[in-house]
Amino acid sequence: xxxxxxxxxxxxxxxxxxxxxxxxxxxxxxxxxxxxxxxxxxxxxxxxxxxxxxxxxxxxxxxxxxxxxxxxxxxxxxxxxxxxxxxxxxxxxxxxxxxxxxxxxxxxxxxxxxxxxxxxxxxxxxxxxxxxxxxxxxxxxxxxxxxxxxx
Numbered sequence: 025x026x027x028x029x030x031x032x033x034x035x036x037x038x039x040x041x042x043x044x045x046x047x048x049x050x051x052x053x054x055x056x057x058x059x060x061x062x063x064x065x066x067x068x069x070x071x072x073x074x075x076x077x078x079x080x081x082x083x084x085x086x087x088x089x090x091x092x093x094x095x096x097x098x099x100x101x102x103x104x105x106x107x108x109x110x111x112x113x114x115x116x117x118x119x120x121x122x123x124x125x126x127x128x129x130x131x132x133x134x135x136x137x138x139x140x141x142x143x144x145x146x147x148x149x150x151x152x153x154x155x156x157x158x159x160x161x162x163x164x165x166x167x168x169x170x171x172x173x174x175x
Contacts, residue, residue, distance in 0.1 A: 031155060033123065034162035039144065040122040040169040041082075044094040047169070049084050051123075052142035053151070053158055059104065060130055060147040063137035067115055069098060078115050080134055083143055104133055121150065124166030128154050 033053060040047040041062075064080040071077070076098040084090040096117040105111050114133035121130040123146075130150040137143055151158065159165070 032157050032159055032165055034158070034165045035160045036142070036163045037123055037146075037166055038164065038168040039146070041119055042122055042127070042169075043119050044082065044092070044096065046082055046084060046092055046094070049144055050142060051144040051146045053160075054145040055148050055151065055158055055160075057107075057145055057147040058149055059102070060132045060150045061114075061137065061145045062132045062134055063140070063143040064094075064134035065136055065138075067134055069115075078117060078134065080115075083138070099131060102133060104135075121146075121154075122169035123154065123156075124169065126154060127169075130154075 035053055037051055037053060039049050039051045041049070063083040065083065067078055067080040069076060069078055077095055078098050079093070079095045082092045082094050084092060096119055099116040099118050101113050102116050103111060103113050112135065114135050116131055116133050118129050118131045120127050130146075130153070132144075
């Protein structure tokens, strides 16, 4: 049986994107943002098997910067208005996200976040789908996903 404490996350949590080969990523939980976002550069569209895909470099870490080249099916392009009022068109991908002992599919927009502290924001749509409760006064309430700890 799932209890509220099993579903509770803090303002920041460790996550992984197992299908992209990304682990050890700190995410900021952002209930004010509808869409989740991942820091990416060198984004290019290509075709595979008659479908549209994107290839990009995911940027991980804040103190020690790491880069990981990724490929994912393209879901769509979306026009986003950022918190500073800037409007831009972004690529959208859907990939499994691991947080604690749960994994579920999340849509991410890809954009440059090099001036931001967190390389990933986890928005409200992902939180609702994952059925998480947020305590913004706390951080790192969930264990690192198994793919991070080698289990």
